[in-house]
Amino acid sequence: MSRLLGTPHDLGRLTEISSILIRYGFGDLVRHLGLDKMVEKVGRILHWKAAAEYVHLSAPQRIRRALEDMGPTFVKLGQILSTRVDLLPPEYIRELEKLRDKVPTIPYDALVAEVEAGLGFRLTDAFALIDEVPLAAGSIAQVHRARLLTGEEVVLKIRRPGVRAVIEADLRLLMRIAELAAAEVEDIRRFHPKEVVAEFSKSIHSELDLANECRNAERIANSFRDNPNIHVPRVYWEWTTEALNVQQFISGVPGSDLAAVAEAGLNMKTLAARGADAVLEMIFQDRFFHADPHPGNVFYLPGEQLVFIDFGMVGHISLSRRDELVDLLFGVVEHRAERVAEILLKWANAPRAENAQLVGQVDAFVDSVHGVPLKDLNLSAVAMDLIAVLRAHNLTLPPDLTLLTKAFTSLEGMGRQLDPDFDMVSAAQPFLRRLILERYSPAELAQRVRQGFLDGLDLATGLPKDVKDLIGLTQQGQLKLGIEVKQMDHFLDRLDRSITRVTIGIVIAALTMGSSIVMTVSGIELPVGLSVFALLGFSGAVVGGLWLIFSIWHGRKD
Structure with a gap:
């Protein structure tokens, strides 16, 4: 168990986590990992019956509560x-x-000490007013309203002191637990715990750098600079650091308060349409998108204008991935199951030959929606059904697609909250149609031909060097060629038997012909010994022929 522990703090933290898991009924998991023995060694008294208090909770509820307590x-x-x-x-x-960040606020003086030490001056020297009562408090940062010396209203997002060290310790512990769980518990192994922790580590490290959120915000703001209906708060870089970001304060109606939206007289259908267009433009046109566009991250302004905030979680998809998304959707609509299965297997990085059953299930799913007009297709339901098929085969999606699915789900939920008749596919149709037309436009085709020519030219010009390197490896004895052909042993065995039969057949033919010639020569008196040999040769030919017939007949059944 020592491989789980890095510092004395890790030992205490591991004990605390084990106790929480036990309290919520996951004692079997703790015991299976051997954590209970380690916890007992440090003197913690475990009350295994404590889990009975939570038996009325479902498994998902117990997991959520345990995560909150941890x-x-x-x-x-x-x-x-x-x-x-x-x-x-x-x-x-x-x-x-x-799950939401349910953490207590901390006093303003304790919050800013670390930031001011990094800046080298007090925040009160740079801001005319700072409201010490926070607007919001999260696990990584706390938000306060402030005013610049120039009079502009801003919000300060200040990282909690010491949070990086705490998170680093927890990440170290999480990875060790994930490695142990993957090695010891088969039911957990299918969830790829190490990969999940690695993805989480990358995400939370990005969130720890508060300046990174501002870079994301500016990139998306630049995309909508010509759209008067979409706003992103301005970033004040002169005050922004890794532990502090300063953004424009925009007063609007919270997207989560539908009563206030109605009271403000805003047209909800227009808000839903404009919000969907904005997010879909991020995804299909910019390929850099807000990964969690739920109502809490949106404000509404007069004139049905929208303000997006909180760009800590963003997604990015490549051009090829975007084209695959379009192909997948049209493959479902046009009943091209083979193409749909091909894309899904590529996403899951799974060999087609070993997933024939998956291909069959995809074909059945595509058949079930065949004939449904694109406008009547529920995009989120289609995505969830296809993902359920992958999950049943223990296949997973790459991280960029999981964030995309999250964005689609959040967008559709927000759209239908504003407009019960909101249709995601209808909103996406113009983008999809435009992408299809662009893909087969003369300019795009010419670009593909040009790129293909350049790739071929690179291959041709690089070929001499590659051949030279190959010859060099051969001369040095470092080149090894391995060819594996399935069932080669069986093939060679059959070939060997065939050659043997041909050889025996030739011998039999020779014996038969020779014996016949010797025994039928007329007018010549043969020595007794020669007649005997002729008879033996003929008998051997008969026996060999019978064996050959039997061997051929028996070989056909192999």
């Missing part, structure tokens, strides 16, 4: 898991989506 790092982990629809069933996703 602290901010694990709450963030649960939030990441809520995006992994390819790993967890819908009931777990719905429960984990309830």
Whole structure:
């Protein structure tokens, strides 16, 4: 168990986590990992019956409650898991989506000490007013309203002191637990715990750098600079650091307060349409998108204008991935099951030959929606059904697609909250149609031909060097060629038997002909010995012929 521990703090933290898991009824998991023995060694008294208090909770509820009790790092982990629809069933996703940063606020003086030490001056020297009562408090940062010396209203997002060290320790522990779980518990192994923790580690490290959120915000703001209906708060870089970001304060109607939206007289259908267009433009045109566009991250302004905030979680997809998304959707609509299965297997990095059953299930699914007009297709339902097929085969999606699925789900939920008749596919149709037309436009085809020519030219010009390197490896004895052909042993065995039969056939023919010539020569008196040899040769030919016939007949059954 020593491989789990890095510092004395890790030991105490591991004990705390084990106790929480036990309290929520996961004692079997703790015992299976051997953590209970380690905890007992440090003197912690475990009350195994404590889990009875939570027997009325479902398994997803117990997991959510346990993550909440284990602290901010694990709450963030649960939030990441809520995006992994390819790993967890819908009931777990719905429960984990309830996870919010429920952390107490800390006094302003304690909050800013670390930031001011990094800046080299007091924040009160740079801002005319700072409201010490926070607007919001999260596990990583706390938000306060302020005013610049120039009079502009801003919000300060200030990282909690010491949070990086705490998160680093928890990440170290999480990875060790994930490695142990993957090695010891088969039921957990199918969820790819090490890969999930690695993805989570990358995400939370990005969130720890508060300046990174501002870079994301500016990139998206630049995309909508010509759209008067979409706003992103301005970033004040002169005050922004890794531990502090300063953004424009925009007063609007919270997207989560529908009563206030109605009271403000805003047209909800227009808000839903404009919000969907904005997110779909991020995805299909810019390929850099807000990964969690839920109502809490949106404000509404007069004139049905929208303000997007909180760009800590963003997604990016490549050009090829975007084209695959379009192909997948049209493959479903046009009943091209082979193409749909091909894309899914590529996403899951799985060999087609070993997933014939998956291909069959995809074909059945595509057949079930065949004939449904594109406008009547529920995009989120289609995505969830296809992901359920992958999950049944223990296949997972790459991280960029899990964030994309999360964005689609959040967008559709927000759209239908504003407009019960909101149709995601109808909103996406113009983007999809435009992409199809662009893909087969003369300019795009010419670009592909040009790129193909350049790739071929690179291959041709690089070929001499590659051949030279290959010859060099051969001369040095470092080149090894391995060819593996399935069933080669069986093939060679059959070939060997065939050659043997041909050889015996030739010998039999020779014996028969020779014996016949010797025994039928007329007018010549043969020595007794020669007649005997002729008879033996003829008999041997008969026996060999019978064996050959039997061997051929028996070989056909192999």
